[in-house]
Amino acid sequence: MSKLNDNNVQYVPILKGKMGEFGALRELDPSVRSSILPLIDVPRIKIGGPGGKPIESLEKHLDRVIKHFSKSWPSGQAIFVDFYDLDLALRTSSGEHPIPYLFEKLREKDIEAIPVTGLDRVDNENREYNRAVKSAISLDNRGACIRLLYPNGDFDDPVGTNHEIERLLNTIGIDRSDAHLILDARWIEEEDIQRVAGSVSRFINQTPNISGWHEIILAASSYPENLTEVEKNTTTYLSRVEYQLWQQVISDSSEERLPLFGDYGVVHPDLPDLDPKIIRPSAKIRYTLENEWLILKGHSLRKDPGFAQFHDLSRDLVAKPEFLGDEFSWGDGYISGCASKEEKIGNLTTWVKVDTNHHLTFVSGQLSNQI
Numbered sequence: 116m117s118k119l120n121d122n123n124v125q126y127v128p129i130l131k132g133k134m135g136e137f138g139a140l141r142e143l144d145p146s147v148r149s150s151i152l153p154l155i156d157v158p159r160i161k162i163g164g165p166g167g168k169p170i171e172s173l174e175k176h177l178d179r180v181i182k183h184f185s186k187s188w189p190s191g192q193a194i195f196v197d198f199y200d201l202d203l204a205l206r207t208s209s210g211e212h213p214i215p216y217l218f219e220k221l222r223e224k225d226i227e228a229i230p231v232t233g234l235d236r237v238d239n240e241n242r243e244y245n246r247a248v249k250s251a252i253s254l255d256n257r258g259a260c261i262r263l264l265y266p267n268g269d270f271d272d273p274v275g276t277n278h279e280i281e282r283l284l285n286t287i288g289i290d291r292s293d294a295h296l297i298l299d300a301r302w303i304e305e306e307d308i309q310r311v312a313g314s315v316s317r318f319i320n321q322t323p324n325i326s327g328w329h330e331i332i333l334a335a336s337s338y339p340e341n342l343t344e345v346e347k348n349t350t351t352y353l354s355r356v357e358y359q360l361w362q363q364v365i366s367d368s369s370e371e372r373l374p375l376f377g378d379y380g381v382v383h384p385d386l387p388d389l390d391p392k393i394i395r396p397s398a399k400i401r402y403t404l405e406n407e408w409l410i411l412k413g414h415s416l417r418k419d420p421g422f423a424q425f426h427d428l429s430r431d432l433v434a435k436p437e438f439l440g441d442e443f444s445w446g447d448g449y450i451s452g453c454a455s456k457e458e459k460i461g462n463l464t465t466w467v468k469v470d471t472n473h474h475l476t477f478v479s480g481q482l483s484n485q486i
């Protein structure tokens with residue numbers, strides 16, 4: 116099996132497959148894009164039809180995701196695709212599993228997708244899932260990604276987990292040299308750093324032939340599920356705990372093989388589907404710094420001046436010494452333009468795009484400077 120040409124990859128952002136995140140990928144500078152290997156969690160289908168049914172068919176939902184891929188990610192560059200958030204019982208109208216449907220369409224678009232699976236998908240109910248993963252591996256010759264989850268206890272028993280991993284690799288027909296391994300801690304707080312870092316380091320140190328994996332990634336997020344605890348019309352700094360966790364593991368490790376850094380961009384790992392008719396979102400800009408996020412929060416967008424608050428928030432950010440200038444990234448340029456009213460204020464998707472584009476650019480550069 117051929118190996119990926121990913122020697123330049125330094126960063127694995129896990130993105131939730133939302134339109135704003137795809138837009139952020141589309142606007143990345145090519146030098147930044149070449150240094151990242153995103154993992155896209157295919158989003159769940161929104162529920163809202165009669166009797167709590169999905170609002171659209173699986174085909175229509177996946178076709179929209181495929182369209183975002185083709186507009187936002189170049190051919191010839193790998194990208195991980197996971198179905199962690201999608202209901203795996205769903206099938207197309209012809210009874211097809213979502214993996215072969217999505218991967219066939221991505222193949223037609225020359226998107227070099229790599230399937231993701233994990234120990235949470237090895238029971239009998241998910242047998243069809245891993246058969247589909249094996250088929251994609253055979254057709255595309257790009258290997259796979261194994262995603263371990265800290266909240267599931269995957270890090271607790273290195274010996275037992277590695278035994279289960281070998282069984283999974285045998286099931287999908289590859290060995291670890293053709294597989295990436297993601298150690299996904301999901302959401303963590305500052306008081307979790309030492310405990311989680313200890314578990315990760317133990318797992319790495321006790322894993323036989325750890326250097327045999329194609330790549331190892333440590334991913335986590337500390338971004339809050341919401342900003343209700345942040346006062347309106349304030350500027351706040353929140354710690355990027357996942358970056359501190361990664362630094363701790365790197366400093367503690369006795370292995371030559373060190374994990375790459377991964378995070379969830381500027382969102383919580385369990386991003387909810389919120390009904391815009393019910394929620395009362397506030398205007399906010401999330402600006403990534405070396406060890407923190409700078410959060411500029413306004414008030415409810417349903418109150419005056421509504422979305423025009425983004426002009427004021429942008430002006431406040433541009434005036435701060437932390438602002439890196441309008442040429443740092445597409446997102447920074449948009450913030451600068453919004454501050455001067457040369458750019459439209461956009462909508463919530465626009466600001467996910469802006470915040471994520473700055474974040475991906477900043478973290479890529481941050482990691483480049485550490486190497």
